[in-house]
Amino acid sequence: DIQMTQSPSSLSASVGDRVTITCRASQSISRYLNWYQQKPGQAPKILIYAASSFQSGVPSRFSGSGSGTAFTLTISSLQREDFATYYCQQTYITPYTFGQGTKLEIK
Amino acid sequence: QVQLRESGPGLVKPWETLSLTCIVSGGSISGYYWSWIRQPPGKGLEWMGYVYYTGNTNYSPSLKSRVTMSVDTSKNQVSLKLSSMTAADTAFYYCARDGIGASGHDYWGQGTLVTVSS
Numbered sequence: 001d002i003q004m005t006q007s008p009s010s011l012s013a014s015v016g017d018r019v020t021i022t023c024r025a026s027q028s029i030s031r032y033l034n035w036y037q038q039k040p041g042q043a044p045k046i047l048i049y050a051a052s053s054f055q056s057g058v059p060s061r062f063s064g065s066g067s068g069t070a071f072t073l074t075i076s077s078l079q080r081e082d083f084a085t086y087y088c089q090q091t092y093i094t095p096y097t098f099g100q101g102t103k104l105e106i107k
Numbered sequence: 108q109v110q111l112r113e114s115g116p117g118l119v120k121p122w123e124t125l126s127l128t129c130i131v132s133g134g135s136i137s138g139y140y141w142s143w144i145r146q147p148p149g150k151g152l153e154w155m156g157y158v159y160y161t162g163n164t165n166y167s168p169s170l171k172s173r174v175t176m177s178v179d180t181s182k183n184q185v186s187l188k189l190s191s192m193t194a195a196d197t198a199f200y201y202c203a204r205d206g207i208g209a210s211g212h213d214y215w216g217q218g219t220l221v222t223v224s225s
Contacts, residue, residue, distance in 0.1 A: 001168075034211030036152075043201055043215035044152065050210055087152055091209040095167040096142075096154040 002026050002090050006099035012107040017078045021102045023071045023088035032092035035064055035073045038101075039084045047086075048073065080106075109134040111202050111216035118222050119196075125189040129202030129216055136160050136178060140205035141185045142212055143176060145198040148220075153198075157205060158185055192223045 003026035013019050023033065031051040036044035046055045048064035051071060061076040075082055083106050088099040115127035129141070142157040156166035158176035166174050175188040185202060199220050203212035 032209055036211075043203075043218050044212075045215070046206075046211045046213055049206060049213075050208075053210070055211075055213065089152075089154075089211065091205075091211060094154075094165050095156075095169070098152040098154070100151050 001095055002029060002093065002097050004088055004090055004097050004099040006086075006088055006102050008102060009100065010103040010105065012105050013078055014107045015078055015080055019075045019078055019104065021073045021086055021088075021104075023066075023073070023099050025069045025071075025090055025092075028068045029090045029092035031067050032090055033064070033066065033071045034089045034091060035062075036087045036089065037082075037084045038087065044087060078104075109204065109214045111204065111214055113200060113202050113216045113219040115200075115219055115221065117220060118224060119192050120225050121193055121223055123192055125187070125192050125196070125200075125221055127187045127200055127202075127219065127221075128184055129186070130182070130184045131204075132183070136180060136183050136185065139207075141176075141178070142203045142205055143187045144201045144203055144212070145196075146201070146218075147198045155187070155189075194223050197221065197223045 005024045007022045033051045035048040038044040052064045063074050085101045085103045110132045137160045140157045143155040158164045173190045177186045199218040201218045202216045204214040206213040
């Protein structure tokens with residue numbers, strides 16, 4: 001199985017901050033990397049697919065980049081509604097695997 | 108707007124088989140892969156496998172011996188069965204639609220909590 005490792009596991013930030021979350025794959029996954037946001041009590045919601053493509057309706061302050069084994073999710077200016085847990089996932093090969101999550105908390 | 112809704116028992120006894128159904132509304136299940144994903148309370152996400160609308164399946168090796176996924180196109184629903192349940196299978200279970208071209212899961216159900224306990 002491909003292992004996905006996110007860093008950091010948790011992060012404290014303030015409204016208006018620029019935040020970057022990193023995801024690394026244990027082998028090359030080309031650009032088959034997706035990012036999800038999950039708020040307490042809710043199902044995950046896809047933000048970015050194919051490393052850098054926006055899902056419809058996702059605010060432009062979210063962006064993704066990377067290819068191969070290293071990927072990033074950047075939130076350019078944090079809003080209060082962005083405090084949540086973020087997961088990366090590879091869909092290059094089954095079994096699809098998720099990172100362990102990054103919990104973004106208010107400082 | 109596509110909507111997914113999981114249904115099934117909230118409580119299952121050890122060693123029993125879990126049966127969940129995911130009803131899809133606002134769109135057809137035809138042409139898509141449908142995944143099941145689970146999440147133990149307070150923990151991360153685990154992809155369990157997918158079923159194509161034709162009935163073809165692909166299961167996670169860690170669950171392959173215990174899991175069965177199926178589709179019923181006439182009812183626009185997908186189903187999950189997981190046998191020999193143990194406490195380690197206690198989790199929120201989500202069904203989700205796979206986007207075209209392995210582009211992630213674009214629609215999710217609200218999830219259903221299944222607890223394994225005698």
